[in-house]
C-alpha cells in the first residue's frame with residue numbers, strides 16, 4: 001500500500017510506466033491531479049495554476065504563480081517567419097493539420113537552444129510550448145478565415161488573450177467576455193492531463209528517444225486528432241447535428257449497437273472509465289448555466305444531448321458494457337456557444353493537453369533512469385522458414 005492507494009503488484013508490473021502526475025480510478029470515476037480532486041481544481045483554481053501544479057507537483061505560492069505566469073506571458077509571440085508557413089496551407093486546411101506542422105516547426109527555431117540535459121532549458125521549452133499554443137491555434141483559425149493574425153496582448157489572462165487573438169479584428173474594438181474567459185479556463189483545467197492516454201503516451205515515447213520536445217508534442221497533436229481520442233469532441237457535435245431531433249435518437253442508438261455498423265456513439269465509452277467520467281459530470285452540470293450567462297440559447301443541442309444520454313444510459317447494451325459520457329460529450333456545446341467552430345474543437349483540446357504533455361515530458365527526461373520506450377509484442381506470424389526462389393513459387 002502506498003499511502004491512500006493500494007497497488008496490485010501485478011498491475012504495477014504490467015503498467016507501461018510510472019508517473020506521479022495524475023491518478024485515475026476508472027471503476028469509481030476518480031481523477032486527481034497531483035492528489036487534488038479535479039472537482040476542487042475546476043471550481044477553485046485557474047488553468048495556469050493547475051499547469052504549475054502538474055509541472056512541478058505542488059500548488060504555487062503567490063510569488064511562484066506570478067513568476068510562472070510572467071514566464072508564460074513572455075513567450076506568447078511566434079516568429080514572424082511562421083506566417084509564410086501558414087501561407088503554405090490552403091485556406092480550408094483542417095486546423096489540426098496546421099497545428100501538427102507549425103508546432104513541429106518550432107523545433108527548427110529552437111533546435112540549437114534546447115539542451116534537454118539542462119533543467120533551465122527543459123523548463124523553458126515547456127513554458128514556450130504552453131505559451132505559444134494559443135497563439136498558433138488562433139493563427140490557424142485566422143488563416144482559415146482570411147483575417148489578419150492578432151498579436152498576443154500580455155496584459156490579458158491566458159484564456160482572455162486566446163479569445164482576443166481568435167475573435168478580434170483590426171477594424172473593431174474587442175472586449176473579452178469574462179463569462180467566456182472563465183468557462184474556457186475551466187474547460188482547459190478539465191482537459192489538462194489524463195495519465196497515459198494515447199497522445200500523452202505518444203509524447204513520452206517520442207521524447208524517450210531524445211527527440212526535441214516541440215517535435216514530440218507535434219507527435220502528440222497527431223495522435224490526439226483521431227476521432228477515437230481528442231477528435232471525438234468534433235465528432236460529437238457533428239453527430240448531434242446529424243441526429244437533429246429527439247425522435248431520431250432510437251435510430252442512432254440502434255446503429256451504435258449494431259456490430260456491422262461502424263457508427264459509434266461519439267463522446268460515449270472510455271478505455272479506463274467504466275463509470276461516469278468525472279470531467280463530463282462537471283461540464284454537464286455547468287452547461288445550462290454557461291449557456292444562460294453567454295446568452296447563447298443553443299439549448300436545443302444541449303437538450304438533445306441530455307436526452308441522448310438518458311436513452312443510452314437506460315439501454316442494456318450501454319449499461320452492461322459500462323459505457324458512459326466521457327469528457328468529449330458536452331464540451332462542444334460550450335465551445336459552440338463561445339463561437340468556436342467545430343473544426344477547432346480538437347485544437348482546443350490540444351491547447352489544454354499541452355500542459356499534460358510537457359508535464360509528462362519533463363517528468364520523463366528529468367528521470368536519471370530514463371530508458372528509450374520500446375513496447376514489446378506478442379508475435380502471431382509464421383515460424384522460421386527458408387526463402388523460395390521466384391520460379392519455385394506456386
Ligand code: SDX
Nearest residue numbers: 194197228229230232256264265266267268269270271321
Ligand atoms: C478521450 O485515454 C484517455 O484518457 C482519453 C481521454 C483523455 O482525456 O485523454 O479521456 C480523451 O479520448 C475520450 C474518448 C473519446 N472517444 C470517443 O468518445 C469515441 C467513441 N468511443 C469509442 O470509440 C470507445 O468507447 C473508445 C475508443 C473510447 C474506447 O474503446 P474500447 O476500449 O474498445 O471500449 P470498450 O472496450 O469499453 O468497448 C466495450 C464494448 C465493445 O463492444 P463488444 O465488443 O463488447 O460488443 O463497448 C462497445 C465496443 O464496441 N463500445 C461502444 C462504444 N464504445 C465502446 N459501442 C457503441 N458506442 C460507443 N461509443
